[in-house]
Amino acid sequence: MSTLRRTEIASLLKDANINEDVLVKGWVRAFRANRFIALNDGSAFDNVQVVVDFENFDEALLKQISFHSCISVKGKIVESQGSGQSIEIIAEEIEVLGGADSDAYPLQPKKQTLEYLREKAQFRMRTNTFSAVFRIRHAIAYAVNKFYHDHGFYYMHTPIITGSDAEGAGEMFHVTTFKPDTAPRDEDGAVDYKKDFFGKETNLTVSGQLQAEIGALSMGKVYTFGPTFRAENSNTSRHLAEFWMIEPEVAFNDINDNMDLAESFSKYLINYILDNYPSDLAFLEKRILDMEKQLPKEKRRAMPLIETLRFVVDNDFERITYTDAVNLVRSSKPFKKGKFEYDLDWGKDLQAEHERWLVEKKFKKPVIVVDYPKDIKAFYMRANEDGKTVAAMDVLFPGIGEVIGGSQREERHDLLLARMKEMDVSEEELSWYLDLRKFGGCPHAGFGMGFERMVLFITGMSNIRDVIPFPRTPGNAEF
Ligand code: 4AD
Ligand code: MG
Numbered sequence: 001m002s003t004l005r006r007t008e009i010a011s012l013l014k015d016a017n018i019n020e021d022v023l024v025k026g027w028v029r030a031f032r033a034n035r036f037i038a039l040n041d042g043s044a045f046d047n048v049q050v051v052v053d054f055e056n057f058d059e060a061l062l063k064q065i066s067f068h069s070c071i072s073v074k075g076k077i078v079e080s081q082g083s084g085q086s087i088e089i090i091a092e093e094i095e096v097l098g099g100a101d102s103d104a105y106p107l108q109p110k111k112q113t114l115e116y117l118r119e120k121a122q123f124r125m126r127t128n129t130f131s132a133v134f135r136i137r138h139a140i141a142y143a144v145n146k147f148y149h150d151h152g153f154y155y156m157h158t159p160i161i162t163g164s165d166a167e168g169a170g171e172m173f174h175v176t177t178f179k180p181d182t183a184p185r186d187e188d189g190a191v192d193y194k195k196d197f198f199g200k201e202t203n204l205t206v207s208g209q210l211q212a213e214i215g216a217l218s219m220g221k222v223y224t225f226g227p228t229f230r231a232e233n234s235n236t237s238r239h240l241a242e243f244w245m246i247e248p249e250v251a252f253n254d255i256n257d258n259m260d261l262a263e264s265f266s267k268y269l270i271n272y273i274l275d276n277y278p279s280d281l282a283f284l285e286k287r288i289l290d291m292e293k294q295l296p297k298e299k300r301r302a303m304p305l306i307e308t309l310r311f312v313v314d315n316d317f318e319r320i321t322y323t324d325a326v327n328l329v330r331s332s333k334p335f336k337k338g339k340f341e342y343d344l345d346w347g348k349d350l351q352a353e354h355e356r357w358l359v360e361k362k363f364k365k366p367v368i369v370v371d372y373p374k375d376i377k378a379f380y381m382r383a384n385e386d387g388k389t390v391a392a393m394d395v396l397f398p399g400i401g402e403v404i405g406g407s408q409r410e411e412r413h414d415l416l417l418a419r420m421k422e423m424d425v426s427e428e429e430l431s432w433y434l435d436l437r438k439f440g441g442c443p444h445a446g447f448g449m450g451f452e453r454m455v456l457f458i459t460g461m462s463n464i465r466d467v468i469p470f471p472r473t474p475g476n477a478e479f
Contacts, residue, residue, distance in 0.1 A: 004074060010043035016077050016087045024048060024089065025072045025097065027126055030109060031065055037091075039073065042125075045132060045279035049080065049088040061094060067109040068126050070098035114466050121470055121479050129287060132280035133467055136273055137455050143272035144225055144246050144451075147265055153221040153248060158208030160227065163200055164429055166210045167378055171232040172203035173241075204229035207448060210380070210433055212249035213409060216444050217436050223248040225451075233474050237463040238352075238401065240452060242472040249446035255382075255391040255408040258445040259319060259368050262395050262404050265449070266366070267313045273458050274309055281306055288460050301399070302364070305460040308398065317366040320358075322350075322389065325369050328362060329354045349376045355394075355401045367396045379423045380433075381407040382443075383415055393447070397457050406447020413437035 004023040012022060026041030034054050038047040050073050054062060065071060075089040082088070102108075106120050107127070117124040124130045145155065161175050177197045178184070186192040193201040208224035215222035224247045231241060248261060273281065285305035292300040303311060320328075326346050329335055334357060335344070342351040350358075350369070359367050371389040374381070381390035395404035410416040416437055420427055427434065455467040465471040470479040 006072075008043040009039065009041045009046070009048045012048060012077075013044060013046055013087070018077055018079055018087070020077050021074065021092075022077055022089060023072065023074050024050075026070070028065060028067060028069050028071060028100075029128070031067070034062065037065065037071075037073075039071070040131070042131060045128075045135070045277075045283060046085075049082065049085055050075065050091050051088055052091045052094070057091075057094060061096065064096040064099040065094070066100055066102040066105070068105060068107060068123070069096060069100040071096050114463065118465055118471070119478075125469070128283060130466070132283050133455070133459050133461060134469065135280055136277055136284075136459050137467060139273055139277055140269050140451070140455055140458065141225075143269050144223075146272075147268045148221075148223045148248065151221070153223050154215065154219050156208075156212060156215040156219075156222040156224050158205065158211040158224045158226065158247075160205055161198075161202050162205045162211075163198075163202050164210060164433075165203070166205070166207040166380075168423060168425055169206070169230075169232075171230045172206060173229050173231050175202045175204060206230055207245065208247050209249065209446060209448065210430070212247050212446060213433070213436060213444065216249040216251045216446065217440065217442065221248070221250050235474055237465075238453065238456075240464055240468060240471055240473060243464075243468070244451035245448045246451055247446060247448045249444065251442055251444045253408070253445040254443060255370060255393060255445060258406055258408060258447060259317075259370065259393055262368070262393070262406065262447055262449075263317050263366075266317075266395065266404070266454070269454060270309050270313050270458060274306070274313070281309075284460050301460075302360070308460075309458065312366060312397075315365050317368050317395070318363040319368045319370065322369055322372045325350060325354075325358060325367075329357060332357060332362070347373050347375065352401045355396045356399075359396045359398050359401075364398070366398070369394050369396065377407070379419050379425045380409050380416070382410045383419070391445075395447075397453075399462075400453050400457050402450075403453045403457065404447050404449045406445065408443065408445040411437060411441050411443050413441070 004021060006023050006025055009024060009026060024039060026039045029038040029040050029047050031037050035052055037050040037052060039050050040047045072095040073089060073091050074093040075091040077087050078090055080086055080088045107123050125134055165172055184192045184195045206228055208226060212222055212224050227242055228245045229242050288305055323346065326344060329344050334340055340353050344354055370393045371384060372392040373388060374383065374390045377390050377392045381392045383390055391408035393406055394402050397403045410419065413434065417434060452464050452467050456464055459467060461467050465473065
């Protein structure tokens with residue numbers, strides 16, 4: 001018996017042999033009546049029940065078995081007497097690997113707020129909610145790679161430290177080895193970055209797109225999937241300073257192909273989780289339904305989580321132009337009654353409240369808005385014939401708003417150069433980018449999906465800080 005190897009709970013629950021001896025290890029999710037331990041080792045959503053006959057164990061040992069303590073159990077598999085599980089383990093030997101003094105332990109076996117758990121990120125993944133969220137996060141990341149690999153894309157690692165500002169929004173974290181007070185200065189008194197580590201000013205990337213275009217114009221279809229950084233001071237439930245982005249870039253695709261790819265990719269990710277993580281989804285759905293009982297009807301979700309996900313994969317996304325979107329919002333009831341906080345005219349960016357009205361009230365499904373005014377979009381987007389708009393697209397999701405932003409790229413050298421000059425984008429810094437238009441260029445398109453926003457949508461969580469293990473937001477870089 002001492003040579004028994006540990007069995008993971010996931011595989012035990014899949015196929016167990018009655019009467020066999022097993023060794024399992026994990027964290028105690030519950031210890032009821034000094035007799036039933038719900039044990040979880042993270043391998044699956046479900047726990048295995050361990051039955052303890054207290055007469056066979058030392059009282060001092062049993063005392064150490066409390067909420068979230070870590071134990072090792074040797075025992076025999078039997079058919080379960082209780083409902084809701086097929087097997088259980090009759091404990092023969094128990095070892096406490098790590099006690100969790102129940103008075104001092106920051107988590108308690110009762111409902112804790114998500115805000116409180118955020119401060120205890122060293123423990124929150126042990127809860128049902130967060131282990132479900134992070135299992136699904138992992139699975140979506142896997143599905144991202146599987147989708148692109150199966151479709152003949154190459155995974156390209158774009159740099160995290162870069163000299164360029166892809167979005168031109170200037171919301172960048174600077175990377176330097178200089179100390180603020182002792183940085184060398186040039187004759188004009190400005191910091192002399194020529195003497196810095198890279199011999200130039202550098203920052204953390206806001207997007208891997210520009211480099212991904214290099215990949216697309218040689219390997220055909222590529223995607224990046226990595227961390228991106230934005231120093232925007234947006235303290236919202238949708239923004240992180242460090243988030244992950246998936247950016248496919250495809251040679252010969254136009255804006256319509258780009259929309260098709262965005263839609264089929266989104267649906268694939270959702271289907272993957274529906275097919276492979278039903279227990280985690282069912283738990284998250286029930287959690288939301290329980291929580292919403294306290295809310296007035298109009299604040300509740302229109303549909304339960306799993307139904308929402310199925311609805312999204314079973315229906316075509318709505319596709320409308322920016323101009324139509326503006327007209328729809330302007331002729332809507334809430335707009336006419338002055339219910340929106342922000343005004344909207346042609347040329348202004350759609351605000352989150354306008355986007356949510358389009359998605360949740362007007363169309364009740366994901367909406368792709370295309371052909372935005374050129375002045376509110378980045379320099380690299382392809383100019384449309386009308387001279388006013390660019391071939392840009394945003395994919396908006398219910399409850400979240402923008403999950404994907406992308407465009408067809410301006411492949412015409414002279415037009416791109418003129419646009420860069422107009423928008424004050426450094427020609428010198430991006431000479432390599434212009435080269436892609438001078439030598440062997442072609443029409444191409446791509447987009448960026450905010451990974452955490454997709455995880456938010458699929459898990460039904462409501463704050464982006466709860467779908468990344470260690471959120472970075474203004475004023476917070478704990479852990
Ligand atoms: O719309 P964005 O800024 O697009 C780009 O960066 C393009 N270069 C992408 C491309 O065409 N390859 O960002 C893309 C997506 C957004 O739609 C949003 O989902 C997410 O990234 N995003 C954020 N997610 C969390 N926190 C933030 N601060 C985010 N900013 C953008
Ligand atoms: Mg965007």
